[in-house]
Amino acid sequence: MTRYSPATTVPALLSDVRAFGDHPAVVDGDDRVSYRDLETRVHEAARAYLAAGVRHGDRVAVWAPNRLGFILAMLGAEAIGAAVVPLNTRYTGHEAAGILSRSRASVLVLADGFLGRSFSRMLREAAADLEPADGDAVPGLPHLRLVVDLDGRAGDGGTDWRSFLDAGRSIDDETLRRALDAVSPDDVIDILYTSGTTGIPKGVMSAQRQTLGVARAWAQGAELSPADRYAIVNPFFHGFGYKAGMIAALVAGSTIHPLPVLDADALLEVIQREGITVLPGVPTIFTTLIDHPRLSEYDLSSLRFSIAGATAAPATLFRDMVEILGFQRVAQAYGLTECVVATMSRQGESLEHAQQTTGPAIAGMEIRVVDEEGRDVPTGSDGEILLRGEQVMLGYFEDPEATSAVIDEDGWFHTGDIGQLDEHGCLKITDRLKDMFIVGGFNVYPAEVENVLRKHPAVNESAVIGIPDDRLGSVGRAYVAFLSDIEHRPDAAELTAFCRERLANFKVPAEFVIVEDFPRVATGKILKAELRRLA
Incomplete structure (x- = not known):
């Protein structure tokens, strides 16, 4: 029977799982890190944070895709009692700057150039609107002291990951040990930002014991073990990929295979080459694989367990995941950013009941x-x-x-x-x-989109709802009313471009419907339920 680490802090977890020795903890392309070496690599990052002035209770932001560097950056900060603030890799510079400002993060670790986007440039352009001051690492973000690029230099005031780690060598063993020992189960380990109904990001705080506890519960429900090879497509910046993914794998001694994007060919190759056993995700992942024209050419016989969650699933999906993809067990779970895993399908559950409910x-x-x-x-x-x-x-x-x-x-x-x-x-x-709806596994809060549309000089009022989509589960539809005295009425393409400059791509409405007015209650509030009914 698998022993799950009982640790309630990250330093204790790293010490505990060292017992797995040379068993691989992370396999990221050619980078392979054993459990014996993981603690050493994380401590190297922890020293670097201490050398950069990060202290217990500070906030460290990570803006990067799933990769080994993300894992080391996150765990290194958490190991010395800093709270990690993960940033969505689809964020615009305005969205990232807003969260960095609200959290007052002192260090930002990023992967500049991911998907061809310069995070550092986007951030500098957006932060310039936040009252820049001389001497800021990023003008307009006075609390941000250092930007670290996992691959190269992050522009003026930035440094690369290797140089960042080299600076950490100045921290002696005793200083590191004191920092590790000071971490308690009740310390804030992470702050995950969610916009909510107001459209203003709110930082959801969890304690060290909570993040490890929810990961342990997920690992037990999934029956994870050191024999499992866990392909994590769900983003590490999201609770699904982070707590039910990265940390859950670690508490069970499983091997993490991080994937930066959903690329069906690359995913099928990893499953076959590495013998992947665990692959949870949003339904889009599995429908993409099921529809792949060369699916039959790949050996998927290693697949053991999956959870298809975070958004509505097609009626036949669970059966197809078993009969076409070959999973031995498919389950569901329910959670929110405020409680990442609240329910989970029971072991031995029938496929039909697992599809209908999220478990106890x-x-x-x-x-x-x-x-x-x-x-x-x-x-x-x-x-x-x-x-x-x-x-x-x-x-x-x-x-x-x-x-x-x-x-x-x-x-x-x-x-x-x-x-x-x-x-x-x-x-x-x-x-x-x-009103929240889910696009490909990502929460979209209409108020946030409506707040952006309100800034367009021609828009008087808008109402955003989610409508069904075969591939993504849902997409946004924006009903827009223009000001009466405008000379130019923008079309859907112009409104889309306006939103893309200010919102992550998954938040940008797929459709725009121009209206003269909205269905309303007596007080004037827009009846979104009526818009959804009409849609």
């Missing part, structure tokens, strides 16, 4: 489904999903008002999602109270 609450978590008055609804009836337990966030970073709005005085987190519990205590998601 994981250990240490409670679920209620309540009506508008906060009363529990009968089994099989819809209501809002409430969560309470060990894995619910500590709160929103420096935002007690927003925290108290979603976590009541009894500790119940009000998710805004609608669901029902069946006779087995398994949760079925049926709708969302909030």
Whole structure:
């Protein structure tokens, strides 16, 4: 039976899993790091952070795709008690600058040039609007002292990863040991930003014990072991790829195979070459593989376990994943940024029931489904999903008002999602109270998109909803009303270009519908439910 690390801090985890010795911890192309060497490599990064002035409680941002460097950058900061702020690789410079400003991150580690985009240039151009001052590593972000590029130099005031690590050699063993020993289970380990209904990013804080605890629960539910080779396509900047991916693999001694993008050919080759056993992800990953014209040419017989989650799945997907892709077990889970894993399919669950429900609450978590008055609804009836337990966030970073709005005085987190519990205590998601929709596994909050559209000189008002999409699950549709006195009415292409300059690509509406007015309630509020019904 697999022993899962009981560690409640990253330094303890690294020390614990060292026992796996020469077993590979990470395989990233030609880079192969054993569990014996992982702790040494992470400590090397930790020394570099200390040499750069990062201290316990500081924030370190990472803006990079799935790769070994991301793992080392993240764990190195967490090992000395800094909180990591991951940034979505699809962010524009404006989005990244906003989160760096709000979190007051002191160091940014990035992969400049990923997908042909210069993160450092985008950031500098956007941050210049934030009252630049002389001496800032990035003018306009006074708290950001250093930018580190995993591959080369990050422009003026930046350094490369190798030079960053070399500077860490000045930190002696005793200084490092004191920093590692100072980390406690209740320290904030990460701040994951989510925009929410207001369109203003809120930083979801988790403790060291929580991130490791949720990873351990996921590993147990997936029956991870050192025999597993885990291909992680889900981004490390997202809880799915980070906590249910990277950290879950580490607590079980599994081997991590990071993949920077969803490239069907590359993924099929990795599965065949490395004998991948575990491959969770959003339905888009599996429909892309199932539809691949040369699927039959690849040996996928190693595939053991998958979770197809984060967005609505086609009705036949689970059966196709077993019968076409060859997975031995396909499951579901339910979670949010504020509680990354709350439920998970039971071991031995039938395929039909696993597709219909997300399973019961994981250990240490409670679920209620309540009506508008906060009363529990009968089994099989819809209501809002409430969560309470060990894995619910500590709160929103420096935002007690927003925290108290979603976590009541009894500790119940009000998710805004609608669901029902069946006779087995398994949760079925049926709708969302909030307007949020999911595009290819990424949350899109209409208020954020509407706030951007409001800045267009011709736009008077807009309303954004999610509409079904065969490939991505959902995409955005924006209903737009123009000001009455404008001379030029922009078309969809112009509105799309305007949004692309300010929003990550998955947030940009796929469609624009020009309207003279909207369906409204008596108070004037737009009836989005009516727009969704019409769509």
